[in-house]
Amino acid sequence: xxxxxxxxxxxxxxxxxxxxxxxxxxxxxxxxxxxxxxxxxxxxxxxxxxxxxxxxxxxxxxxxxxxxxxxxxxxxxxxxxxxxxxxxxxxxxxxxxxxxxxxxxxxxxxxxxxxxxxxxxxxxxxxxxxxxxxxxxxxxxxxxxxxxxxxxxxxxxxxxxxxxxxxxxxxxxxxxxxxxxxxxxxxxxxxxxxxxxxxxxxxxxxxxxxxxxxxxxxxxxxxxxxxxxxxxxxxxxxxxxxxxxxxxxxxxxxxxxxxxxxxxxxxxxxx
Numbered sequence: 111x112x113x114x115x116x117x118x119x120x121x122x123x124x125x126x127x128x129x130x131x132x133x134x135x136x137x138x139x140x141x142x143x144x145x146x147x148x149x150x151x152x153x154x155x156x157x158x159x160x161x162x163x164x165x166x167x168x169x170x171x172x173x174x175x176x177x178x179x180x181x182x183x184x185x186x187x188x189x190x191x192x193x194x195x196x197x198x199x200x201x202x203x204x205x206x207x208x209x210x211x212x213x214x215x216x217x218x219x220x221x222x223x224x225x226x227x228x229x230x231x232x233x234x235x236x237x238x239x240x241x242x243x244x245x246x247x248x249x250x251x252x253x254x255x256x257x258x259x260x261x262x263x264x265x266x267x268x269x270x271x272x273x274x275x276x277x278x279x280x281x282x283x284x285x286x287x288x289x290x291x292x293x294x295x296x297x298x299x300x301x302x303x304x305x306x307x308x309x310x311x312x313x314x315x316x317x318x319x320x321x322x323x324x325x326x327x328x329x330x331x332x333x334x335x336x337x338x339x340x341x342x343x344x345x346x347x348x349x350x351x352x353x354x355x356x357x358x359x360x361x362x363x364x365x366x367x368x369x370x371x372x373x374x375x376x377x378x379x380x381x
Contacts, residue, residue: 131210131213136229137153138151143361147229153233157186157196159354161193162193210245225250226238227253232255242270249271252272260295276312281326
């Protein structure tokens, strides 16, 4: 089984309990206006171009024999300034598991393990399940939007010790407006997660004027009930990578409002 990833972040402390290695998978069915990982949206590898480093020498346009360069018509290795790179690589379950297992002992001593993130891991459910099986014995966590068919969602989370489940907007029309999809599947999967007995947390990104409104937070609080909630401050640097991918950052936000959003929830923490 093979999958496509775009990053591996070593020894993260914000992606689940303890110190962790986080694997980011490419591909996402949502198009959240505030997404801070635009290189994780498309399923295929993409070219990242840093215009500020380019001297217009034209060396990258010369023909090369590097297999990874052929889809882009440029040689990513030719630039001495490093203005070109590829976001995304195809890997096998076996090779990735072997790499991650090398850190098993030190991660265990840190009370952590491996986290699978994205993009949206559910889009590569077969790969994710295969990888989880090969990492048996390690503490495994997953970050997900929850946008998946219920049978896929249940199959995937059954392989994980800890689930970080996003909930962005309670109103399905607002969810469709700002993410490109409705939230019916997400709410159904959240209801299952709450009843599953699996260790988990609901995560709310606080996007100024969109998700951090009193109406939305109160509605999410009703959905969460006594379930643990984590509030994620808006990443003001979220739009930096869009131009490198030839994409437009659609969200225009001034700054995150520093309010005590935990007042809406019974069991919440601010990251």
